[in-house]
Amino acid sequence: MRRFEATKRVMEAITDELVVCNIGHPAQELFVIRDRPENFYMLGSMGLASSIGLGLAMSQDKKVVVLEGDGAVAMNMGTLATIGLVRPANYLLIIIDNERYGSTGFQPSFTASNLRLDAVAEACGVERVTLIDTEARITPAVERALGANEGPQVMVIKTETGMPDGIGVIPMDGLGIRDRFMRAIGA
């Protein structure tokens, strides 16, 4: 299972939740898998999808699912401490851990050697942390996580490296993505 397959399985569990997605290839893959106005794609700012999603969860009632990369979370590790502190019940952070900085050429990241993000999330006070390495477990686990309004929750999905050929750039600019998303959430 690569990030693409993992994202596909996550999206099978999504109904009306807001989805905020990591910069680069993860966002491009999500666009191909299932574009919808309730998706907010990061352009440019690595590490901030989890923080933007956190603010979103704190400011409105809909459930928020954030799709992050291990590299992005390692870059902004304070985000896990903040999630464990403010504890929004409607927040699910899914870290797709391919042990690489995928979008820039699959250079090995910290999780390839010394970093366990599930353990960091637990140490930050997040009680519901799930570690998944099997594709078939993803959709039921996300459904379960979203069924209970018992966030914050963190799910780490271990994947292989690589991505499908032919994934192109998202045909919207930042303002277009923002405006469409804000309309979708009635902001």
Ligand SMILES: Cc1ncc(C[n+]2csc(CCOP(=O)(O)OP(=O)(O)O)c2C)c(N)n1
């Ligand atoms: C502050 C900052 N540093 C570096 C980059 C370049 N960059 C964009 S995506 C990326 C890799 C992201 O890796 P990860 O979050 O693990 O996601 P993956 O692509 O592996 O799914 C890098 C280094 C950036 N956009 N912003």
